[in-house]
Amino acid sequence: MLYTRVGPHTRDLELHPSGLGRVPSELRECRTTGSVCGFCSTGCELSIHTRDGRAQGLTPSPTWPVNRGVACPKGWEALAVTQSAARATTPLLRDDGGVHRPIAWDRAMRLFADRFGAIARRHGPESVAFLSTGQIPSEEMLMLGVLAKCGMGMVHGDGNTRQCMATAVTAYKGSFGFDAPPYTYADFEQSDLIVLVGSNLCIAHPILWSRVVANRRDPAIVTLDPRMSETARASTLHLRLRPGSDLALFHGVARALIERGAVDQAFVDASTVGFESFARFVQAYDLPRVASATDLEVAQIEQFIELIAERGRASFWWTMGINQSHQGTRTAQAIINVALMTGNIGRPGTGANSITGQCNAMGSRLFSNTTALPGGYRYDDPKGRATVSRALSIDAGRFQTEPGHAYDRIVRGITQGEIKGLWIIATNPGHSWIDRRTIENALGMLDFVVVQDLFADTETARRADLVLPAAGWGEKDGTFINSERRLGRIRKVQRASGQALADFHIFRLAAAATGNGALFDTWTSPEHVFHKLKATTAGQPCDITGIEDYAMLDRHGGIQWPLPAGHPVEDQHRRLFEDGVFHHEDGRARFVFEPPRPLPETISARFPLLLNTGRGTSAQWHTTTRTQNSTVLARLHPPQAYVELHPSDAKHRCIADGDRVRVVSRRGKIHARAHVTRSVRIGEAFMAMHYATTNLVTRAQFDPHSRQPAYKACAIEIQRLE
Numbered sequence: 001m002l003y004t005r006v007g008p009h010t011r012d013l014e015l016h017p018s019g020l021g022r023v024p025s026e027l028r029e030c031r032t033t034g035s036v037c038g039f040c041s042t043g044c045e046l047s048i049h050t051r052d053g054r055a056q057g058l059t060p061s062p063t064w065p066v067n068r069g070v071a072c073p074k075g076w077e078a079l080a081v082t083q084s085a086a087r088a089t090t091p092l093l094r095d096d097g098g099v100h101r102p103i104a105w106d107r108a109m110r111l112f113a114d115r116f117g118a119i120a121r122r123h124g125p126e127s128v129a130f131l132s133t134g135q136i137p138s139e140e141m142l143m144l145g146v147l148a149k150c151g152m153g154m155v156h157g158d159g160n161t162r163q164c165m166a167t168a169v170t171a172y173k174g175s176f177g178f179d180a181p182p183y184t185y186a187d188f189e190q191s192d193l194i195v196l197v198g199s200n201l202c203i204a205h206p207i208l209w210s211r212v213v214a215n216r217r218d219p220a221i222v223t224l225d226p227r228m229s230e231t232a233r234a235s236t237l238h239l240r241l242r243p244g245s246d247l248a249l250f251h252g253v254a255r256a257l258i259e260r261g262a263v264d265q266a267f268v269d270a271s272t273v274g275f276e277s278f279a280r281f282v283q284a285y286d287l288p289r290v291a292s293a294t295d296l297e298v299a300q301i302e303q304f305i306e307l308i309a310e311r312g313r314a315s316f317w318w319t320m321g322i323n324q325s326h327q328g329t330r331t332a333q334a335i336i337n338v339a340l341m342t343g344n345i346g347r348p349g350t351g352a353n354s355i356t357g358q359c360n361a362m363g364s365r366l367f368s369n370t371t372a373l374p375g376g377y378r379y380d381d382p383k384g385r386a387t388v389s390r391a392l393s394i395d396a397g398r399f400q401t402e403p404g405h406a407y408d409r410i411v412r413g414i415t416q417g418e419i420k421g422l423w424i425i426a427t428n429p430g431h432s433w434i435d436r437r438t439i440e441n442a443l444g445m446l447d448f449v450v451v452q453d454l455f456a457d458t459e460t461a462r463r464a465d466l467v468l469p470a471a472g473w474g475e476k477d478g479t480f481i482n483s484e485r486r487l488g489r490i491r492k493v494q495r496a497s498g499q500a501l502a503d504f505h506i507f508r509l510a511a512a513a514t515g516n517g518a519l520f521d522t523w524t525s526p527e528h529v530f531h532k533l534k535a536t537t538a539g540q541p542c543d544i545t546g547i548e549d550y551a552m553l554d555r556h557g558g559i560q561w562p563l564p565a566g567h568p569v570e571d572q573h574r575r576l577f578e579d580g581v582f583h584h585e586d587g588r589a590r591f592v593f594e595p596p597r598p599l600p601e602t603i604s605a606r607f608p609l610l611l612n613t614g615r616g617t618s619a620q621w622h623t624t625t626r627t628q629n630s631t632v633l634a635r636l637h638p639p640q641a642y643v644e645l646h647p648s649d650a651k652h653r654c655i656a657d658g659d660r661v662r663v664v665s666r667r668g669k670i671h672a673r674a675h676v677t678r679s680v681r682i683g684e685a686f687m688a689m690h691y692a693t694t695n696l697v698t699r700a701q702f703d704p705h706s707r708q709p710a711y712k713a714c715a716i717e718i719q720r721l722e
């Protein structure tokens with residue numbers, strides 16, 4: 001053993017055989033604290049090395065079962081971005097000239113309470129709303145949801161998680177009866193066939209790609225993506241289908257599998273409902289029809305079907321290519337249907353598996369009090385309201401009986417004059433919202449905007465009347481839940497910048513200022529709140545009442561839900577539905593299906609190209625609020641917005657690689673650098689979402705079931721700039 005941990009984090013540290021996780025000599029005398037990374041949902045643990053209360057550096061934790069001694073570039077730079085000189089260090093109030101001036105916390109909180117209170121008294125409780133995030137710990141999410149809805153009386157609040165995984169939530173609830181991603185990351189290593197749908201795993205989830213590479217079963221890898229992504233290049237089979245045609249493809253695959261007799265009839269009979277009508281429905285999707293709908297060759301589709309039918313264990317993984325499409329929910333359910341009918345669920349190396357995006361998107365799904373009550377209860381379930389009320393010691397009458405508006409409806413509510421005050425926490429819709437001029441207009445119409453974030457220079461914070469400076473990763477305590485349902489701790493190792501406070505403390509201040517201090521009388525530390533949120537899960541599919549305390553999470557390398565009270569942690573890698581019992585009342589999964597719908601915006605003579613958007617590099621995180629503050633990460637991605645277009649489309653427009661171009665849609669015009677590449681199909685283009693201009697051209701279109709924005713296909717033209 002080359003170094004030891006100090007403090008309560010007591011898992012034995014042995015070096016990975018490859019030497020991964022080695023700690024540089026200058027850090028070996030430091031105190032070491034493990035903390036789950038604050039960027040993506042993979043949930044890697046990073047060991048922070050501190051001396052005299054200041055972080056000196058970090059290394060990926062060698063024994064954490066997720067990342068096993070490795071991290072992506074963002075993880076390595078996690079400290080650097082929070083230590084940036086650009087951090088917000090004091091509350092800021094916009095003056096009459098529009099300039100942000102520092103003010104004291106007590107004045108900031110008085111203004112917070114007075115201004116929101118005055119709006120609510122004048123226009124009603126529906127006139128103040130909040131926009132939350134997948135970036136803060138579950139404990140803080142619970143506090144925000146309780147304070148806003150049970151305390152301040154807000155009716156409408158939603159999270160930026162609506163932008164990344166609402167589709168998966170809706171699909172799982174419909175198919176399984178609960179929002180329950182069924183897998184464990186070990187399934188990547190135990191599959192014979194790994195199907196990646198709308199996922200550039202190499203770039204978006206590089207540590208998960210390392211788990212694919214670690215598979216010793218010689219798996220076939222099939223990638224479904226219109227773009228020749230890094231992942232597609234590394235695949236056995238790349239199905240380069242037409243944007244938005246995945247739903248037709250999976251219906252056709254289901255029909256062909258039935259014809260081949262590749263149905264696991266015993267599983268279908270015992271564990272599902274609706275297969276017969278599904279089988280009748282997919283009869284219309286013969287291979288010539290599907291080939292025509294997808295632009296694929298019949299032989300390619302047959303090869304895909306053959307792999308599903310013949311390979312023993314098939315796992316299906318999807319990300320934003322599905323979630324952010326105009327029919328994402330039904331497409332996700334079409335993937336689930338194929339997994340169910342072939343019995344590829346509940347066994348090692350299988351599953352219909354949504355990988356999510358933000359570090360605690362999974363926590364928001366259970367505890368944010370936005371789309372469901374804490375613990376995953378429905379708002380219209382009186383028994384659920386009573387349970388949550390008891391668990392949190394809050395009168396049941398203070399909980400809503402139906403969810404408030406979804407994100408897009410909140411934005412519309414602002415532009416229609418129904419919502420006058422907005423509290424935005426740890427998110428930057430001024431950059432990330434689809435067709436972002438809609439939110440820019442909305443922000444300009446509000447009477448009072450509060451932004452609570454690490455930085456005061458985001459596109460959104462610059463528009464705020466009041467900025468509340470928040471602590472970042474390494475500066476506060478709590479828990480995250482990763483994509484495979486694993487709870488892990490984030491830990492405070494140093495003071496926040498200036499007067500910035502953990503959101504936990506800001507919510508307590510806000511509660512006191514608004515006369516709701518009693519709500520949090522016993523919520524005196526993140527671990528106290530953890531016990532509250534734990535109590536809301538009793539008897540639910542996500543039951544975590546068996547997690548005794550924070551220290552237990554440390555001892556076991558995180559713990560996946562569920563873990564009911566009295567159950568030992570027997571395995572670090574647990575998947576759901578091994579018993580074939582799902583969460584609908586009858587214990588059976590549902591086949592949910594619908595015919596495909598056309599893309600909401602079609603190409604035309606004026607806008608003849610279809611624009612796809614997505615992640616650019618592993619060095620950029622979403623709106624780059626944090627990653628732009630790392631000089632290391634800045635060297636790992638193009639500094640300016642770029643647009644990928646096919647050589648034939650470039651030639652037609654006299655555009656050469658590197659030319660400055662104008663990207664034009666019905667929403668607006670932006671400038672970018674041309675990247676001429678065969679990675680995109682003829683007639684299509686691609687832009688990375690990390691550049692603030694990208695969403696000036698996207699179109700406000702939504703999956704009807706999940707209200708998730710469909711960022712993936714809008715009509716554009718590209719023109720060379722003289």
Ligand code: SF4
Nearest residue numbers: 037039040044072075
């Ligand atoms: Fe952090 Fe995600 Fe990178 Fe892991 S893969 S280090 S969780 S950003």
